[in-house]
Amino acid sequence: MASVVDPDMFQVPLAALCNSTREALSTHLNPLKVLPTDEGLLRDWRGLAQLAGFSGQMVALMGSKPDPTAQVLSQWRQGSVGLLRSILGQLDRWDIVNDTQNMMDHDAVLFLKRKEETGASAPELDADVDKEILTIADVYRLEQGMEPQRYDAFLLFADEDQDFAMQIMDRMETEYGLKLCLRDRDLVGGLTFEHEAIMRLIARRCNRLIVIASPNFLKSEANKFFVTFATALGIDQRLRKVVPVMYQRCQLPPELTYYFWLDYSRAGKLYDFWTKLHNSIHSPSNMQSSRTNLPAIKANGEESCSLKPQPVLEHNTVISSNWKDEDPADSCSLGSENSSTLSQNVSSQCIF
Structure with a gap:
């Protein structure tokens, strides 16, 4: 089990990332990069989508949205914070890793602390999010056994x-x-x-x-x-x-x-x-x-x-x-x- 003090980022789902962290990632990855990596990978959101396993049709659909990086992060169900960092390294985007490391660490600690306090497993939380948990207030009310926020x-x-x-x-x-x-x-x-x-x-x-x-x-x-x-x-x-x-x-x-x-x-x-x-x-x-x-x-x-x-x-x-x-x-x-x-x-x- 991941420690709250020293979390295993590969055990922390992307759902743990707060909106400010996601916005920082979008700021870095949305602008298209002309020069690829030595392996031929595009060094923007398109490379992230490719390594995350999305099809070419899905990548094209994401590209039609105002914030394609946000689309990748929201639909990458099997992703983790650790895997995200690893892929950013493969894309030679260590600038993003350095700029967002503290933010991701902070989000991961908060996520694991909340999970430890509530005793809720990640699969159970994800199932609830898909069904009823739509707002941030819903998350906290769920932890207290209350109905979703009106x-x-x-x-x-x-x-x-x-x-x-x-x-x-x-x-x-x-x-x-x-x-x-x-x-x-x-x-x-x-x-x-x-x-x-x-x-x-x-x-x-x-x-x-x-x-x-x-x-x-x-x-x-x-x-x-x-x-x-x-x-x-x-x-x-x-x-x-x-x-x-x-x-x-x-x-x-x-x-x-x-x-x-x-x-x-x-x-x-x-x-x-x-x-x-x-x-x-x-x-x-x-x-x-x-x-x-x-x-x-x-x-x-x-x-x-x-x-x-x-x-x-x-x-x-x-x-x-x-x-x-x-x-x-x-x-x-x-x-x-x-x-x-x-x-x-x-x-x-x-x-x-």
Whole structure:
């Protein structure tokens, strides 16, 4: 058995590497190297993928992703920290070994210490990660025999809008005591199917999806898919799922023009944006109280397009313009006349 003080790195799985270590590896390995090793091995992520045993087709698929090194590390199920270091040596990338040695050692010690304290074997932990453990909080809750973490909202934003997203995270968690889920901060490293994990979090573990709309946000097909997916969930379950925030004015896709939006540009003494956002996240869904009175939705969707939500609030208004900003109680609510049309639109986009 590997010692916590002097760990056998060949017994430490790649799942032990934290996100900062993985990012450091990506920084070194993602840039393509022209000169190969004396054995003809490419000295970047492609050489790592080759020696890890991935097929040429898989390597090509990884190369189409923004961070191919992360793809290699997440899908290399039989890899270990020791084997990773050995391969980096074969690739003549001792610069990476030297730069990341302390980080890997630190990750390995933490992993083995946690394993020793919980008494969980690596195969058992891996099986749980594949099924239910999606976030870092889940790992610690698993060790304490608790259910996976639930969140008030999943925060979806473009990378270019990260500074504003961090403001939302800080205000909502520090001042209002909410718990948000962010992809880069909360998801565990090494998830094979990140999109599927995010969908499961949005559908089962996050009460809301906060959407930060901007021109950069709409450039991402993945972001637009998650919004469409959450919108379909909200319609089928008759609850408010999406909390839309207009950060920078942009031309919204058709499925998003049905919402009332919180306008960040109006923030000030006369428009308390942060309180409105908190109330939109924390308040009960407009439709939850009337769900028991609604007929069941058939599996083939015959009734899903004919059902009209019963208005609970006096000012549940139909949206006719591209976007509107209203009080927190109205933000994210759908106009009853438009709900069937939107249900038809999103149902055709969310079949997977």
